[in-house]
Amino acid sequence: MLNNGNNKACDFADEIVSYIYDEATVAERSKFERHLSACGSCTDEFAAISDARFAVFDWQREEFAPLATPPIRIPYDAAEVGFIESVRLWFTIPAMSAGAALLILSLGVAYVFLRNADSPDMAANVSSMKPVDMPSISPEVRADKPSPDVATAREKVSELPSDSESSQGTATPRRASSKARPKPTRIVTANNAVRSNRAPSLATYQDPEDKSLRLSDLFADDGGRSDK
């Protein structure tokens, strides 16, 4: 602590205020009183601080103490926070603002996702999709172990007229009677390929007849080249 007399600083600031406000312990009080009796500058300092303290004490006693405590009125109904205000208070807290923003974003993403998943247009698009024309594959199937899919396909094919051509590929014409069964030849098409239990063999791969119009055909000479 520094004093007005520019004497050596004594580190008794805490002890002075504790002593002035009567909050020093018995031991602290004794120690401080012994020091005061030996240090003139600290005694002057103590007197100056005491004077300032009692000036404030006088002010409090003369002007504040006689005052009556004013009644505090809380407008309980009006003071209740409305919904909008409570929402606004949420966003004044940074952590809650971040959490609220994240929640809103998550809900938005979920909404968009669910909307697209349940969209009737989407379902209609799926159902209206035409199967892609893929080459038919005719693997050799062992007659003693026909696959269930083959049996199912066979039954369906047997119902077809003999000269029909399905858009699903070339179908081997079958006899109306199932009694005299020819050597089973399994035709694998685009639609049932996924149900096949065996991978198609490239050895028996037959390229379909390509009837599409090509750009080269437009510029071909008369007689043009034939397509494959």
Added chain:
Amino acid sequence: MYREKSDERLVELAKGHDSEAFGEIVRRWERKIFALCFGMLGREDDARDAAQEAFVAAYKALGNFRGDAKVSSWLHRIAVNQCLTTKRRQKTRAEDFLVDEDGSEERVFIASPSQSPARVTEQAERLQLVRQAVVALPSDLKQVIVMKEFEEMTFQEISETLDLPLSTVKSRLYTALKQLKMKLERTPVEVV
């Protein structure tokens, strides 16, 4: 029923729109908060308004009280902020003590019958100077001296309320009294 409950329990009840619980908090702390505001602002009417606004603000902010601090700390913080807001408003309106003390403000000072008129005048002027000096202190120093002199809190209570070490509280109080002394010595009161 509410008198036996702790401040923290009353706040919890008040959060559930129990006006009686908050009313008990007001009854417990209104004098001390009024004293704090008086010491910070130096004027009765300003202190009355600041205390009223502080309690209304506290009621509105009940939802933000998480219980990690004492209710007294929470109320003091609100009251001090309210006092600082009041002072800023006064500055904006250019209403400071130097302007008011020209005589436009009436102040009642009841003197002892045994005192001479000169003594009475001297005392009134000294009180006026002390009021000005305290109000002009930096906020952190002023708060400690006001809590000690007006709210009559112990050093330990001030330390817990302000969440400061005990030595810091004592150091700030010492510095505040030191500055007060220097201000009062610079403006001596003349006895007519």
